[in-house]
Amino acid sequence: MPRAATTSDVFNAIAESRRRDILVYLASCERPVGDIVEELGLGQPSVSKHLKVLRDVGLVRMRREARQVFYRMNVEAIRPVHDWARTFERYWRHQLMRVKERAERKHRSR
Amino acid sequence: MPRAATTSDVFNAIAESRRRDILVYLASCERPVGDIVEELGLGQPSVSKHLKVLRDVGLVRMRREARQVFYRMNVEAIRPVHDWARTFERYWRHQLMRVKERAERKHRSR
DNA sequence: TTGACACATTCCGTAATGGGAATATAATAG
DNA sequence: CTATTATATTCCCATTACGGAATGTGTCAA
Numbered sequence: 001m002p003r004a005a006t007t008s009d010v011f012n013a014i015a016e017s018r019r020r021d022i023l024v025y026l027a028s029c030e031r032p033v034g035d036i037v038e039e040l041g042l043g044q045p046s047v048s049k050h051l052k053v054l055r056d057v058g059l060v061r062m063r064r065e066a067r068q069v070f071y072r073m074n075v076e077a078i079r080p081v082h083d084w085a086r087t088f089e090r091y092w093r094h095q096l097m098r099v100k101e102r103a104e105r106k107h108r109s110r
Numbered sequence: 111m112p113r114a115a116t117t118s119d120v121f122n123a124i125a126e127s128r129r130r131d132i133l134v135y136l137a138s139c140e141r142p143v144g145d146i147v148e149e150l151g152l153g154q155p156s157v158s159k160h161l162k163v164l165r166d167v168g169l170v171r172m173r174r175e176a177r178q179v180f181y182r183m184n185v186e187a188i189r190p191v192h193d194w195a196r197t198f199e200r201y202w203r204h205q206l207m208r209v210k211e212r213a214e215r216k217h218r219s220r
Numbered sequence: 221t222t223g224a225c226a227c228a229t230t231c232c233g234t235a236a237t238g239g240g241a242a243t244a245t246a247a248t249a250g
Numbered sequence: 251c252t253a254t255t256a257t258a259t260t261c262c263c264a265t266t267a268c269g270g271a272a273t274g275t276g277t278c279a280a
Contacts, residue, residue, distance in 0.1 A: 002265040003113070003237040004126065015125040016114065016268085020194065027201050033227060046269055048228050067226050067277050075201045082199070084130065085192035091137050091185045112235040113267040126238080143257060156239055158258050177247050177256045222280090229274065237266075244259065250252085 007056040010080050014059075018042065019050050023073055026060060030072035117166040120190050124169075128152065129160050133183055136170060140182035 006012045014020050018040060025031065025039055033051065037044045051071055054060040058077045063070045116122045124130050128150060135141065135149055143161065147154045161181055164170040168187045173180045 001238050002263090003116075003267080005265095006267070009127075011127070011130070012125045015122045017119075017121070018268095020121070024197065027198055043270060044227070045229080045271085049268080052228080064276090067224095069227060073198075073201070075198050075205045078195055078198050081191065082195035085188055085195055087134065088137055088183075088185050088188050089192070091183070095185045111268055112233095113237080115236070116238095128238090153240065154257070155241085155259080159238075162258080174246090177254095179257060224279085225277085227275085227277105229272105231272080232270090234269100235267085237264100240262090242259105242261080244257100246257080247255085249254080 006053050010057050010059060010077060011084075013053050013057040014081065016050070016053075018046075019054055022047075022050055022054065023059060023078075026071055026073040027075065030063070030070045032068040032070050034068070036071070116163050120167050120169060120187060121194075123163050123167040124191065126160070126163075128156075129164055132157070132160055132164065133169060133188075136181055136183040137185065140173070140180045142178040142180050144178070146181070 004012050006016065014023070021040060022036060025036060031039075033044070033047060036051075037047050040047060051060060051062075055062065058074055060071050061074050063072070114122050116126065124133070131150060132146060135146060141149075143154070143157060146161075147157050150157060152160075161170060161172075165172065168184055170181050171184050173182070
């Protein structure tokens with residue numbers, strides 16, 4: 001079984017750093033494809049293909065206006081990532097506490 | 111330029127769902143490889159390889175004890191993902207607000 | 221209609237994947 | 251030393267990805 005498709009879920013889609021860049025760029029406001037091409041310094045076909053991946057997993061939406069196509073981020077779709085990462089938040093505390101304790105023991109033993 | 115290696119960064123490493131499962135399993139406490147194999151119902155070699163990927167990006171650490179190798183999660187390493195996802199948090203508000211406004215306009219126009 | 225513009229899709233080559241089987245390595249027991 | 255247990259590594263392979271070049275599609279202007 002080879003690697004999962006980039007379009008199989010949000011986690012695979014955001015594995016590519018260019019796509020993460022695109023999302024950050026689109027977070028604040030919608031943009032036509034040409035702007036994204038210019039911003040990323042990538043070829044237009046590449047950008048279009050990245051956008052298709054992002055569309056397939058619901059991370060962006062598009063809107064046609066005249067000859068341009070405007071893309072915007074669908075911020076909701078990031079939630080699975082956010083939630084998953086957050087499940088570890090409660091363990092940070094523990095880990096930091098352990099580090100702190102170790103440091104204190106070291107300090108006392110001097 | 112083909113796809114980035116799974117070991118190139120944390121985002122690529124967690125693209126695989128099995129590896130996410132492993133991390134969740136290791137978050138609460140350290141475990142020997144055998145336990146992970148049993149938990150995931152995957153082949154032992156596969157698990158070992160997944161663990162190597164996770165080690166390469168610093169998401170897990172290992173400790174040898176007799177014949178067993180115990181793995182534990184390094185929760186700190188998840189931070190890039192958490193932080194990146196959180197950059198969009200402030201936009202949720204806006205998006206939810208827009209949805210709400212649209213609903214209200216619809217309501218009024220009835 | 222023709223041309224131009226903005227974007228999408230297809231084709232190509234290179235490189236890496238994850239699983240299973242087989243094999244190698246490390247550590248302990250006897 | 252030998253056998254056994256617990257992991258790691260290697261080999262194999264079908265599959266997919268990315269970027270660039272070329273080409274297709276859709277919209278508007280003249």
